[in-house]
Amino acid sequence: MLDQAKANVQRPERFVTRFAPSPTGLLHLGNAFSALTAFDAACAAKGRFLLRIEDLDASRCRPDYEAAIQKDLTWLGLAWDEAPLRQSQRSAAYTEALQSLQSRGLLYRCFKTRKDMAAAMTNAPHGFPAPFWGGPIPPALESELLSQGAPFAWRLSLERCRALLGPAFGELRFFEAGQGPNGETGWIAAQPESQGDIALARKDIGFSYHLAACLDDAQSGVTHVIRGCDLHAAAHVHRLLQALMGWPAPVYVSHRLILGPEGQRLAKRDKAETLQHLRQTGLTPNDIRARLGLG
Numbered sequence: 149m150l151d152q153a154k155a156n157v158q159r160p161e162r163f164v165t166r167f168a169p170s171p172t173g174l175l176h177l178g179n180a181f182s183a184l185t186a187f188d189a190a191c192a193a194k195g196r197f198l199l200r201i202e203d204l205d206a207s208r209c210r211p212d213y214e215a216a217i218q219k220d221l222t223w224l225g226l227a228w229d230e231a232p233l234r235q236s237q238r239s240a241a242y243t244e245a246l247q248s249l250q251s252r253g254l255l256y257r258c259f260k261t262r263k264d265m266a267a268a269m270t271n272a273p274h275g276f277p278a279p280f281w282g283g284p285i286p287p288a289l290e291s292e293l294l295s296q297g298a299p300f301a302w303r304l305s306l307e308r309c310r311a312l313l314g315p316a317f318g319e320l321r322f323f324e325a326g327q328g329p330n331g332e333t334g335w336i337a338a339q340p341e342s343q344g345d346i347a348l349a350r351k352d353i354g355f356s357y358h359l360a361a362c363l364d365d366a367q368s369g370v371t372h373v374i375r376g377c378d379l380h381a382a383a384h385v386h387r388l389l390q391a392l393m394g395w396p397a398p399v400y401v402s403h404r405l406i407l408g409p410e411g412q413r414l415a416k417r418d419k420a421e422t423l424q425h426l427r428q429t430g431l432t433p434n435d436i437r438a439r440l441g442l443g
Contacts, residue, residue: 162195162371163189163190163193163194163195163196163371163372164190164195164196164198164368164369164370164371164372165186165189165190165195165196165197165198165370165371165372165373165374166186166197166198166199166200166365166368166370166373167182167183167186167187167197167198167199167200167221167226168199168200168201168202168361168364168375169183169201169202169217170201170202170203170205170208170209171201171203171209171210171211171213171214171217172205172208172209172210172213173213174213174216174217174220174422174423174424175216175217175220175221175422175423175424176421176422176423177406177421177423177426177436177439177440178376178405178406179423180220180224180423180436180440181403181406181440181442182374182375182376182403183221183224183226184224184226184437184440184442185374185403185442186374187226188442189372189374189401195371195372196229197226197227197228197229198228198229198230198232198233198368198370199218199221199228199232199233200232200233200234200235200364200368201214201217201232201233201234201235201236202235202357202360202361203234203235203236204235204236204354204355204357204360205354206236206354209236216424218232220423220424220427223423223427223433224423224433224436225433233364233368235355235360235364238360238363238364239354239355241363241367242349242355242359242360242363245359245363245393246302246348246349246355246359248393249304249348249392249393250302252312253308254304254305254308254309254312254392255302255303255304255305255348256282256283256284256302256303256305256345257284257285257290257294257300257301257302257303258280258282258300258301258302258303258345258347259285259290259293259298259299259300260280260282260301261299279341279342279343279344279345280303280344280345280346280347281306281344281345282303282345283305283307283345299350299351300350300351301347301348301349301350301351302347302348302349302350303345303346303347303348304345304346304348304385304388304389305345306340306341306344306345306388309340309388309392312392313391313392316391317388320337320338320340320387320388320391321335321336321337321338321387322335322336322338322383322384322386322387322397322400323335323336323397323399323400324336324380324383324400324401324402325372325399325400325401326374326377326400326401326402326403327377327402327403327404328377328380328381328402329377329378329380329402332380332402336383338383338384338387338388339384340384340385340387340388342381342384343381343382343384343385346358346385357382358382358385358386358389359389361382361386362386362389362390362393362395363393363395365395365398366390366393366395366396370398371396371398371399372398372399372400372401373398373399373400373401374401374403375400375401375402375403376402376403376404376405377402377403377404377405378405379402380400380402383400406440423436
């Protein structure tokens with residue numbers, strides 16, 4: 149896998165990247181910066197630019213938001229090389245990957261509820277949630293909870309992953325061609341333990357971002373994952389999933405975030421100013437580029 153990542157760095161003619169928005173709201177300047185950064189990189193490398201719609205959360209994703217996203221991207225001058233991939237249509241692929249991990253004994257059922265996890269986040273020092281560590285509960289208790297219909301998540305056991313991979317577990321690396329939030333760049337030792345035993349699927353929300361994004365990148369031939377530096381930490385566990393599943397390791401290119409007037413990260417939930425609104429005020433795509441420092 150290390151050789152694959154090196155190949156991606158050394159052979160720009162293989163350049164494939166993507167922009168992967170969730171249709172849970174309208175795009176804002178932060179989304180525009182990420183999309184334009186990826187698109188410009190693909191153009192510069194004479195590579196391919198893909199659009200992926202991450203619409204796994206059926207309770208929040210809406211078709212009108214997806215239509216608005218594509219309208220905004222087209223207005224900005226972006227074009228993608230094939231029809232958008234929609235995660236909501238890929239349950240069979242995600243199920244197959246999950247079953248592969250399960251068949252090797254790498255997953256366990258976790259019956260902690262979302263309320264339990266939220267409480268843990270609230271009580272964590274400095275407001276940051278500690279990585280979750282667990283393991284299988286006693287079989288009798290598990291059977292009882294299952295008979296009661298108790299919801300559960302499938303979690304990836306780092307202990308079992310370490311046992312399966314042996315010395316290779318400690319040799320996992322990924323290449324950061326951009327810069328993480330703390331200046332991380334170049335070859336980086338993957339530390340999946342920083343994320344704990346991550347949930348890969350849950351009955352109420354379906355498949356996790358980690359599983360779906362890694363599989364989609366692999367099957368779409370993505371060689372460069374260009375995204376905000378707030379997602380840099382995800383690469384540590386994504387590198388582990390790639391090793392477990394035999395998926396190629398892309399190059400990660402973390403970019404700066406576009407911040408609001410008070411230094412906060414722009415977010416849909418905070419009603420950040422949308423591209424739709426900026427367009428309606430008369431701004432042009434060139435104005436947006438200038439505002440984002442993209443020239």
